[in-house]
Amino acid sequence: MKTRFPFVDWFRNSSPYINAHRGRTFVILIEGEAMAQGRGEQLIQDLALLHTLGVRLVVVFGIRPQVLEALSAAGIEPTRHDGRWVADAAIMSHVERIAAEQRLWLEARLSLGLPNTPLHGVELTAVSGNLVMAKPLGVRQGIDFDHSGEVRRVRANAIQGLLEQGSLVLLPPLGFSSTGEVFDLDASEVAQQAAVALSADKLILLGEADGLHDESGALQRQLTPSEAEPLRRQAAPGSELARHLGAACAAARHGVARTHLITWHDHDALLGELFTRDGVGTMITQHRYEQLRPAELSDIAGLLELLEPLERRGMLVARSRERLEHEIDDYLVIDRDGMVIGCAALHVFTDVTMGELACVAVHGDYRGGARGELLLAEVERRARRQGLSSLFVLTTHTTHWFFEHGFRSAEIEALPPLKRDTYNHARKSKILIKSLV
Template sequence: MNTPFSFVDWFRHSSPYINAHRGRTFVVLIEGEAMEGSRGESLIQDLALLHTLGVHLVVVFGIRSQVHRALENDGLQPVRHQGRWVADDTIMARVERVAAEQRLWLEARLSLGLPNTPLHGIELTTVSGNLVMAKPLGVREGVDFQRSGEVRRVRAAGIRAQLEQRVLVLLPPLGFSSTGEVFDLDAAEVAQQAAVALKADKLILLGEADGLRDSEDQLLRQMSPSEAAPLLAGEDPESELARHLGIACQAALHGVARTHLLSWRDPDALLGELFTRDGIGTMITQHRYEQLRAAEIGDIGGLLELLEPLERNGMLVPRSRERLEHEVDDYVVIDRDGMIIGCAALHRFADARVGELACVAVHPEYRSGARGERLLAEVERLAKREGLDNLFALTTHTTHWFLEHGFALASFEALPPLRRDAYNHARKSKVLVKPL
C-alpha cells in the first residue's frame, strides 16, 4: 500500500470478506519454523485480528524444527521410518517439553496488550487440553513406533463449546489415549482431522512453500483434489509440501470447503489470502472458486456493474435492468467467488437456425486467462446442442478477436430478418459469421 487512499480502496474491497468470515470456523496450522525468532510475531498479530473480526479460530502448532534442535543439542538421533520418527521415551521427553514451551510462548504472545503493540486493548482468551485422542502407530514393517501415534478422534463438541465462548483453541501435535498415555502426532494430521471433525469452513496450512506451481513456475491459484493428485505423485513423499498437499486433498474429500496452502515467509500471506478476491497461495477445493454457469436473476446487479464501463465507452449497446431480466436465460456468466467477471449471451433465431453471440465481456482485471475463449466455447456448445447452423456477432471494436476465433466478415444481408430490422445503422457495426 503506497498511499492512505490505496489502503482505503483495499479496505473497501475487503469488507465483503470481513462480513463473510464472521462466525466462521478456521483451523490454522503453523509449522514450527514459522514461530522461530521474530517470524511468529506478525502471525500472532494477524490471528488476533481475525479473532477480533469474529472468526472462530483453532490453531494447531508444529514443533518439529524445535524438537530437532533439542535432540541435536543432546546428541540424540531418532530412528526414522515411513516419514515419521520412532518416539521412544527419551525422544518423547523432549517432544513433551518442547510442546509445553511452545504452547506457553503462544499463550504469552496472545496475551500481549501493551499500548505500543498491535494487540493493545484486545482481550484474547486461549485454551488447550486433552482435545485430541490418539492411538499408537504400532508395529509397521517390523518397526515398533512406540509412542509415535495417529489421531483417533477429535473432541469436536468440547472445541465448539470453547469457540462459542469466543475462546481461541490451541492444539499441540500431541494426543492422549484412554490408557493415559501421551503420543507424538503429526501436526498436519491434527489440523486436518480437527477441520473435518469441526466441519470447518477453512483449513489454512502455513508452511515453507507459497503454494503449488506448474511446470513454468507459475503459482496455481485453485485446484480440485483430482487435479492436484498428479502433482502430489511427483513430490518427494517426505517433503513438507507433499504432506500439506495430501492433507489438503483429504480435507476436501471429507467435506472441508476450502484448504489454503500459504507460506509463512510472506508476512502478508494470511490476510492477503483471506481478504482479497484472488488470494496469494493455492486453494484446494471440491467446489469451483471460479465457475462458468448459466446466469440467474440474482446476477443482474453483477452484470450491470460489469457491462456499464463497456457501454459507457461505446463498446457495447446499453442494456437496461429490465432488458437483462427479460433475457437472463440467454446469458452465461463466469462467477469468481460471487463476483461476475465475464458474460456472453446467445440470442436464438430458431426459424433461421442461427444464433447471435452478443454481449461478450470480461472484467479488465481478468482478461489474461482465456476467459473470452471459454465463454465463446460455451455459447458454441449451447448453439450446437440446439441445432443451430451458424453464429453471428456484431461489433464495433473487436473485429480482429472474432476473426482470430473462426468468424468471417459478412454482409448485412447475412443477418436473419428480425435482426436486420433491429440493426442500429448509426453504430455501423461489422457483421461476422461462424459456421457451426
C-alpha cells in the same frame, strides 16, 4: 481520484470478505519453522485481528525444528521410517517439553495488551487441553513406532463449546489415548482431522512454499484433490509438501469447503489470502458423494488400488485379482463419486456359525470420518442375518480400535478349524473375537 492512503482502498475492497468470514470457523496450521525463524509475533498479531473480526480460530502449531535442535544437542539421532521418526521415551521427553514451552509462549503472546502493541485492547482467551485423542502407529514393516501416533478422534463438541465462548483453541502436535498415554502426532494431520471434525469453513496451511506451481512456474490458484493428488505422490515421504497436500486433499474430500496453501515467509500472506479477491496462495476444494453398497465385479480395479498400499505396508495380506473375483459377494465397498474409498469382507464358516471380518480398509484420505464404524456395523448386520454367533478378526495394526468396538483377545484354538490350519504364524497376527448374541 487517487486516495492519499492506499490502505483505505484495500480496506474498502476487503469489506465483503470481512462480512463473509464473521462467525466462520478456520483451522490454521503454523509449522514450527515459522516460529523458529521469528515469524511468530507477526502471525499472532494477524490471529488477533481475525479474532477481533469475529473469526472462530483453531490454531495447530508444529514443533519439528525445535525438537530436532534439542535432540541434536542431546546427541540423539532419531530412527526414521516412511517420513516419521520413532518416538521412544527419550525423544518423547523432548517432544512433550517443547510442546509445552511453545504452547505457553503462544498463550503469553496472545495475552499481550500493552498500549504500544497491536494487541492493545484485545481480550483474547487461548485454551488448550486433551482435545485430540490418538492411537499408536504400531508395528509397521517390522518397526515398532513406540509413541509415534496418529489421530483417532478430535473432541469436536468440546472445541465447539470453547469457540462459542469466544476462545481461541490451541492444538499441539500431541494426542492422548484412552490408556493415558501421550503420542507424538503429525501437526498437519491434527489440523486436517480438526477441520473435518469441526466442519470448518477453511483449513489454512502455513508452510515454506507459497502454493503450488505449474511446469512454467506460474502459481496455480485453484486445484481439485484429484488434480493435486499426483503432486502428493511425487513428493518425498514426510516432506512438508507431502504432508500439506495429504491434509489438503483429505480435508477437501471430507467436505471442508476450502483449504489454502500459503507461505509464512510472506508477512502479508494470511491476510492477503483471506481478504483479497485473487488471494496469494493455492486453494484446494471439491465436493463429492459417497454410498455404502455390496461390491460388484466392476469394483475389482478400485479394490486393488485401495488395498495395494496397505498390503505393501504389511497391514493386509495380499489378495490377487482372481481371489477378489471369486470372493466378491463377501465384500462391501464405500463408493465416493465412482471411487472405492473403503471396503470390508465377511467370510462365513457355517460349520461353527462364525464369520471372519476381513480386509477392513479405508483410503488414507478418508480416515477419521467413522467409515470404519460404518463398515463394521454393516458386516455385523450381515452376520446376524446369516445366523452367525460371533465374528473374529486377525490384525497386526489396529488392535486398539477393535477392542473399543467390542472385540476381545483370543487364542488360536478359538478359530474355526479351517482358519486355524491356515493361520500364518510368521505374521503373528492378533486374534480377536466379538460375540453377536
